[in-house]
Amino acid sequence: MKLEDALKSGKFRSPQQKASLNCLYTAWWIKSLLSKVLKTFGLTHEQYNVLRILRGKHPEQMCVRDIASRMMEKNSNVPRIIDRLVAKKWVKRSTSAIDKRETVITITAAGLGILEDATKNIDQLFDSTLTLNEEEANQLNNLLEKLREKEE
Amino acid sequence: MKLEDALKSGKFRSPQQKASLNCLYTAWWIKSLLSKVLKTFGLTHEQYNVLRILRGKHPEQMCVRDIASRMMEKNSNVPRIIDRLVAKKWVKRSTSAIDKRETVITITAAGLGILEDATKNIDQLFDSTLTLNEEEANQLNNLLEKLREKEE
DNA sequence: AAGTATTAGGTGTATATACATATATTTGTA
DNA sequence: TACAAATATATGTATATACACCTAATACTT
Numbered sequence: 001m002k003l004e005d006a007l008k009s010g011k012f013r014s015p016q017q018k019a020s021l022n023c024l025y026t027a028w029w030i031k032s033l034l035s036k037v038l039k040t041f042g043l044t045h046e047q048y049n050v051l052r053i054l055r056g057k058h059p060e061q062m063c064v065r066d067i068a069s070r071m072m073e074k075n076s077n078v079p080r081i082i083d084r085l086v087a088k089k090w091v092k093r094s095t096s097a098i099d100k101r102e103t104v105i106t107i108t109a110a111g112l113g114i115l116e117d118a119t120k121n122i123d124q125l126f127d128s129t130l131t132l133n134e135e136e137a138n139q140l141n142n143l144l145e146k147l148r149e150k151e152e
Numbered sequence: 153m154k155l156e157d158a159l160k161s162g163k164f165r166s167p168q169q170k171a172s173l174n175c176l177y178t179a180w181w182i183k184s185l186l187s188k189v190l191k192t193f194g195l196t197h198e199q200y201n202v203l204r205i206l207r208g209k210h211p212e213q214m215c216v217r218d219i220a221s222r223m224m225e226k227n228s229n230v231p232r233i234i235d236r237l238v239a240k241k242w243v244k245r246s247t248s249a250i251d252k253r254e255t256v257i258t259i260t261a262a263g264l265g266i267l268e269d270a271t272k273n274i275d276q277l278f279d280s281t282l283t284l285n286e287e288e289a290n291q292l293n294n295l296l297e298k299l300r301e302k303e304e
Numbered sequence: 305a306a307g308t309a310t311t312a313g314g315t316g317t318a319t320a321t322a323c324a325t326a327t328a329t330t331t332g333t334a
Numbered sequence: 335t336a337c338a339a340a341t342a343t344a345t346g347t348a349t350a351t352a353c354a355c356c357t358a359a360t361a362c363t364t
Binding site: 197198199225227251252253 | 318319320321322323328329330
């Protein structure tokens with residue numbers, strides 16, 4: 001669907017402005033797809049992101065700050081997301097012995113299990129829904145990274 | 153910045169998967185840029201979106217449903233966003249005479265004023281920060297629309 | 305070593321998303 | 335016409351974002 005139709009609006013100031021809005025809309029669209037699957041596992045997008053980050057280092061633990069620095073949305077309130085994951089017993093929280101300010105987080109076996117199941121479903125959905133071929137995906141990645149070139 | 157650096161992660165399952173994440177991250181990045189400017193005007197991203205939609209039809213009024221259908225994030229809770237805009241006197245809310253179920257919204261002169269000021273600032277920021285040329289922006293638009301091809 | 309600055313994480317608040325449900329009004333139909 | 339179904343919006347709840355501020359622990363400075 002063209003962005004004009006999605007937003008019922010025909011006017012954009014420039015292709016560059018349209019590209020920004022298109023990117024925002026596409027991200028919303030992808031998130032909706034994701035959430036539809038994650039919901040069946042009792043996960044939110046952000047909780048899923050934290051679990052994936054933890055699996056990346058497993059069996060090592062990670063402190064809250066390390067997790068936060070790997071989050072997509074850099075303002076995520078990681079302690080609160082971890083609250084929910086602890087409640088569901090998908091991660092464990094404990095205080096670091098070396099630096100008592102630090103909270104260290106470990107993903108549990110149950111957490112690894114739900115992550116694997118959810119990931120399998122998401123991968124399937126994405127493979128069947130996202131229609132870019134490899135070359136187009138590479139092009140898109142390059143353009144997005146160019147767009148963000150003046151990143152602080 | 154490459155996505156790998158932004159997320160401190162080197163592993164993606166495929167260029168397609170990376171493209172999805174890249175899109176989510178870029179959207180977050182664009183939103184942050186936007187919010188930085190909007191904040192100085194006491195506006196949020198969504199409030200700004202509603203004001204722009206209203207200006208598009210001004211001096212006509214719009215009902216809540218019409219506004220909602222033009223929002224980027226289709227699950228936006230438009231009545232609540234309008235609450236905040238009414239409180240700041242940037243829009244007026246009244247009941248439709250024809251269909252008393254409908255609430256019709258009009259942007260005020262103050263609303264148009266703040267919108268113009270904010271838009272001027274945003275356009276400047278974007279023109280100076282987003283580095284794609286016209287051809288690249290068009291390419292990006294095409295790829296994003298292709299990505300969403302299987303849109304319901 | 306004492307006192308200050310910095311750092312890590314937790315907590316509070318306003319606004320938003322996502323979604324379920326409630327209420328008022330209108331439409332359609334027997 | 336009366337009543338059921340549909341529609342428009344508002345409201346409630348859990349979770350998230352964005353950001354300010356608080357507390358405890360560590361590091362730095364003199």
